[in-house]
Amino acid sequence: MTPASEPRWLTEAEQAAWFAWRRMFPLVDAAIARDLNQDSGLSEADYDVLSVLGSADGHRMRISALAELMHWSRSRLSHQLTRMEQRGIVRREDVATDGRGAEVVLTDTGVAAITDAAPLHVASVRRHLVDVLTPQQLQVLAEVGEVLRHRFGAPRKGRD
Amino acid sequence: MTPASEPRWLTEAEQAAWFAWRRMFPLVDAAIARDLNQDSGLSEADYDVLSVLGSADGHRMRISALAELMHWSRSRLSHQLTRMEQRGIVRREDVATDGRGAEVVLTDTGVAAITDAAPLHVASVRRHLVDVLTPQQLQVLAEVGEVLRHRFGAPRKGRD
DNA sequence: GTGCTGTTGTTGATGTGTCATCTATCAAAG
């Protein structure tokens, strides 16, 4: 077997990209999260759940379907829903057709929360990211997202 | 005063970039974090601290300087160092010149940990990000990082 | 019916990040 050969360290250009990814990009997320919390009292996780439910039919969704749509684990979603339910912005309901299943419903408070939060959140995203970059840069970000979507979304055969 | 005018929602192109940022980019971090944990038993946070200390003079650094360099809050770093100290990979030491201050030092175990982990980690970063993108795309990522660095690094006067 | 297997959703333990708060120290002004 080959002993660990000298690894291919990152070139300077690659290091710059990785540094940006690792040190700079999180600052944007933190800034947006802080705004969201201060403006609307919501976490990013709250907002994600609320916005998906907000555009769901009847403001309700099967829990497992919600988890799958968001690419969240059932556990993560369950914990999150417990916290949100305690704050009265969502409600769990048993579903008749399947004794195991349950649905989440947006309460009136929840609808109000997402309605109020959305414009402020968009503004924050613009302030900290979208309006800061050029259309070309945004285009490349989207492009990178596409590459990753294929890498992760598509089923793979072997180890990579 | 102006009532909240209709917010500037994101264009389709902007949405694509934001979707990539929000839904796809974290997948890369998760994949790399999983690799790192399986290969070396370290978290990303562990690795970040270790790698900075590893290239620091004398494998030691003033805690506040480390926090600033990494763009971490003192609190976050303090908690992280407590956990790492309990596992014996770093050690805290009081500094003579300032009664308040403290330094972190890499233990021998810590040096071994980062030395062993580095090649595997670089390979993982290549596999999941660097080698997946074109040089042009990497260039733009670095460029975006520069924009953000100026936005967040530079002291600001007013609200933005 | 009884048993087996997969699915749904919850829970508890643990590691992590944030915020507010606290102590100790420094530095400068009086």
Place this chain on the structure above:
DNA sequence: CTTTGATAGATGACACATCAACAACAGCAC
């Protein structure tokens, strides 16, 4: 020397994510 304000760092409470169980039910075999 004392007060005053800033700084270094630690800490406790809480929100969040992951993992490994776990209970309850569905669906199918027999």
